[in-house]
Amino acid sequence: MLIGYEWISDTDSQAVQEAQRQALLNAGVAASHIYQDAEITQEERPGLQACLSTLQAEDTLMVWQLDRLVSSRSHLLKILQDLWQRNIGLKVLAGQGVVLDTARLNLKLAIDIIAALSELEAQVLRKRTMKAQAEARARGQQIGPHRKMTVAMLRQAMTAMAESKLSMAAIANEIGVTRATLYNYLNGDGSPKPAGKKLLAEAEDKENP
Structure with missing residues (x-):
């Protein structure tokens, strides 16, 4: 199953918000399977915690850009390790993190x-x-x-x-x-x-x- 996550900054324009949501929908994520955090710090993200808790083995976590998922390299490492241990995939749709696609990249190697x-x-x-x-x-x-x-x-x-x-x-x-x-x-x-x-x-x- 494809599970999407989006983070909306308080500085995001309406166009950016729509681009993020549309990218997830275009990638095949159902609207009902998209979790969101809006206008809060990246440290306090109940939507992300709910999303990670929902993911099951062989699911794939979909995000628009990597900075929507994590705020630091250490945070990225922590999430990747959690996904790998639970046999969950990750795909970043745009930006520098687009190389993170477990359909093409070994997650353990990335970690x-x-x-x-x-x-x-x-x-x-x-x-x-x-x-x-x-x-x-x-x-x-x-x-x-x-x-x-x-x-x-x-x-x-x-x-x-x-x-x-x-x-x-x-x-x-x-x-x-x-x-x-x-x-x-x-x-x-x-x-x-x-x-x-x-x-x-x-x-x-x-x-x-």
């Missing part, structure tokens, strides 16, 4: 590749952080948890959460803040909370006066 890339990126992030800390020590700066989040640190954390499988605690340690501080600015999926949005907006105003 192994993504896991390897995530680990590589995590190692690169650690090395960059260690180098930056060593340079700071050489300049006589004290290295330890910062009490205040900077926009540079926030952007680094958002990138790390989107591109690696590091935990929030590990990322907080990498950028030099406490986990509690990081949680004050970011959701678990890497999207900014109100404090994070404010910091980013203030930085943008300074960068583009």
Whole structure:
């Protein structure tokens, strides 16, 4: 059975919403088998949870574009592993993720590749952080948890959460803040909370006066 999932952002135009739904219908998904989350963060998605719970062995999960399903590489890896263990297929209809079609691609191979890339990126992030800390020590700066989040640190954390499988605690340690501080600015999926949005907006105003 084909099961569709769509996520609608609060910034999506009506045309984008219609394109997403039509793509699923054109691919053979019945309207009654499409689950949806609309205008909520990608961390709080009851529609996706219901969709994943409904899927059974030999079903195929259909999504329009990959970013409608996941918000980070670690999230993608988690979902792929779950689908593979339950013998469920995945097909992405458009965008960069269109290569994810289990009718043509071995899902376990995709999982192994993504896991390897995530680990590589995590190692690169650690090395960059260690180098930056060593340079700071050489300049006589004290290295330890910062009490205040900077926009540079926030952007680094958002990138790390989107591109690696590091935990929030590990990322907080990498950028030099406490986990509690990081949680004050970011959701678990890497999207900014109100404090994070404010910091980013203030930085943008300074960068583009």
